[in-house]
Amino acid sequence: MIRSSTPSGSTWYELETWLNGHGRAGPVLPGLLDLTVGGTLSIGCGRSAASGRRPPPAHGR
Numbered sequence: 001m002i003r004s005s006t007p008s009g010s011t012w013y014e015l016e017t018w019l020n021g022h023g024r025a026g027p028v029l030p031g032l033l034d035l036t037v038g039g040t041l042s043i044g045c046g047r048s049a050a051s052g053r054r055p056p057p058a059h060g061r
């Protein structure tokens, strides 16, 4: 496993480019790499910005 931090405003493309340059790749990526990492973690990832709750798992796990 690799841990990294990224400046506020960095896009997934920038992060993935950095990881690839170090022989690594993100195991999961959004469909559009122009999104920022912070924006995706705040709003995306299935999380509701209003409630902060996640939807139930797709397969009951």
Ligand SMILES: Cc1cc2nc3c(=O)[nH]c(=O)nc-3n(C[C@H](O)[C@H](O)[C@H](O)COP(=O)(O)OP(=O)(O)OC[C@H]3O[C@@H](n4cnc5c(N)ncnc54)[C@H](O)[C@@H]3O)c2cc1C
Residues within 6 Å of the ligand: 008, 009, 029, 030, 031, 032, 034, 035, 036, 037, 038, 039, 040, 041, 042, 043, 044, 045, 046
């Ligand atoms: C074409 C498309 C494809 C997408 N695919 C996926 C996907 O595959 N998976 C997924 O999970 N989501 C996906 N999304 C949703 C995406 O995660 C959200 O739209 C997210 O808000 C995008 O962030 P942004 O940086 O582009 O937007 P912005 O409007 O810049 O940011 C959204 C919000 O996050 C806040 N924010 C940004 N950076 C930070 C930070 N560093 N710290 C705290 N708050 C911050 C902003 O203040 C704003 O309120 C997709 C969206 C689009 C349009």
